[in-house]
Amino acid sequence: MNNIPEIAPTFRFQWEEAQDCYVILYPEGMVKLSGSAGEIMKRCDGIKSTEEIITELEGAFPGVDLKDDVRNFLDNARNNGWIRYKP
Amino acid sequence: MAGSDTNRSQPLWLLAELTYRCPLQCPYCSNPVEIAKYNDELSTEDWIRVLQQARKMGATQLGFSGGEPLVRRDLEELIAEARRLGYYTNLITSGVGMDADRVKKFKEAGLDHIQISFQASNEELNNYLGGTKSFRHKQEMARVVKEFEYPMVLNIVLHRKNVDQIRDILDMTVDLNADYVELASTQYYGWSRVNIDQLLPTREQLARAEVVAKEYQEKMKDRMKIIYVIPDYFENRPKACMNGWGAIFLTIAPDGSALPCHAAAQLPGLEFPNVRDHSIDHIWNDSDAFNKYRGFDWMQEPCRSCPEKEKDFGGCRCQAYMLTGDATNADPVCDKSPHHGQLHADVDRIGSLSGTKEFESKPLVFRNMRNSKDIMSDRTIPA
Numbered sequence: 001m002n003n004i005p006e007i008a009p010t011f012r013f014q015w016e017e018a019q020d021c022y023v024i025l026y027p028e029g030m031v032k033l034s035g036s037a038g039e040i041m042k043r044c045d046g047i048k049s050t051e052e053i054i055t056e057l058e059g060a061f062p063g064v065d066l067k068d069d070v071r072n073f074l075d076n077a078r079n080n081g082w083i084r085y086k087p
Numbered sequence: 088m089a090g091s092d093t094n095r096s097q098p099l100w101l102l103a104e105l106t107y108r109c110p111l112q113c114p115y116c117s118n119p120v121e122i123a124k125y126n127d128e129l130s131t132e133d134w135i136r137v138l139q140q141a142r143k144m145g146a147t148q149l150g151f152s153g154g155e156p157l158v159r160r161d162l163e164e165l166i167a168e169a170r171r172l173g174y175y176t177n178l179i180t181s182g183v184g185m186d187a188d189r190v191k192k193f194k195e196a197g198l199d200h201i202q203i204s205f206q207a208s209n210e211e212l213n214n215y216l217g218g219t220k221s222f223r224h225k226q227e228m229a230r231v232v233k234e235f236e237y238p239m240v241l242n243i244v245l246h247r248k249n250v251d252q253i254r255d256i257l258d259m260t261v262d263l264n265a266d267y268v269e270l271a272s273t274q275y276y277g278w279s280r281v282n283i284d285q286l287l288p289t290r291e292q293l294a295r296a297e298v299v300a301k302e303y304q305e306k307m308k309d310r311m312k313i314i315y316v317i318p319d320y321f322e323n324r325p326k327a328c329m330n331g332w333g334a335i336f337l338t339i340a341p342d343g344s345a346l347p348c349h350a351a352a353q354l355p356g357l358e359f360p361n362v363r364d365h366s367i368d369h370i371w372n373d374s375d376a377f378n379k380y381r382g383f384d385w386m387q388e389p390c391r392s393c394p395e396k397e398k399d400f401g402g403c404r405c406q407a408y409m410l411t412g413d414a415t416n417a418d419p420v421c422d423k424s425p426h427h428g429q430l431h432a433d434v435d436r437i438g439s440l441s442g443t444k445e446f447e448s449k450p451l452v453f454r455n456m457r458n459s460k461d462i463m464s465d466r467t468i469p470a
Contacts, residue, residue, distance in 0.1 A: 009236045010236070010237070010238035010266060011238075012175055012199060014173060016147060016173075018097060018144070018145030018147070019145070019147075023147070025147065025148070025175035025199070026175075026200075026238060027177060027199075027200040027202065027238050027240050027266075027267060028100075028148060028150070028177060028200075028240075029148070030099070030147055030148065030175070
């Protein structure tokens, strides 16, 4: 199963105190992430599968169906090169 | 209190010009022509203090630049401190002074990204423009950078002597597997201003180059990002220089003087504060130099009443000063500026002479300490 996302080695993901949000850093640039995007990205640790991430998020934010949102975000993140799937 | 006030600007981008020493002598170098004056370099401890203070104020992107930053023996130590502080660290280098062992040490210290400059796509022109035999070594270093899984930016400064080779240049960057390519048109400050007659491309050259750049941008869009910007002199609206004065950029020169942009040292009537005497907080928030062209109150017409002023901030203060003699004027790149015609006259004059044997054989003034001293001693009026 290649559905374990991790941050791509050519990007950095971190909490920025001064911006009060998670950010993606790359050569000479920065993208500020929304709260929900940050919650998804911080779970892309190369260990959890996409399904496990969804389960964990639905546990943390009960009563919301997050499946499509998470999958859409991960598709975008991969298109931007921020994450890759472990082989 | 800085930091608690969210309306205040933050120095998000810290450019640390560690030294103006450089093994290369590129005649379009963006360093000031007065490089020979900057021999009193900051110590390691000074730089570490600067990194800590700027990070506290929100700085996230850090560029180690120069001159050639590899000349500094404490580079590994500074990278490690930058990583500890949480910076995204960019090394902006010619590649000369680098080897695989040092690249490995940088990786271990936490360096995030390496940008290597090339002068041209062939050995002869590259080595001529850089004033040193560096082409093969640069290519080798680009391969090493990729081996260590760094994102790689290749930067090529374009001008009349190499812009016709843009296709070969792009093919080279494809071969080297660049992630980003910056085709940086020469902007005419510092050394390139001295050499403008030799470097300014013609309109025809630019038109041809643009077609090729667009072709590769489209063709390579899934593999690499190509950034191509035409020189200011061919535009009708100015760039939003530095995103506004004292808005996000903070440059520290090798001697510790703090500048809102790396070319600002030439502006008259400004005393740039030094990190040896003041904190970054004071420099950014309270110094006269950083407040001088912040906001819009300093503007004259046509900028003052212009609806576009919030988009381009009146352009570049250095260009306004160089070309009109007054830094509060509109950047003459703007066609609303009464000085815009002069700029066109310059482009036309150089365009009509370029290609002629006599004009093309005029020697370039290479960027080195000897020429810097000569320029400073010859100067009777500030350029």
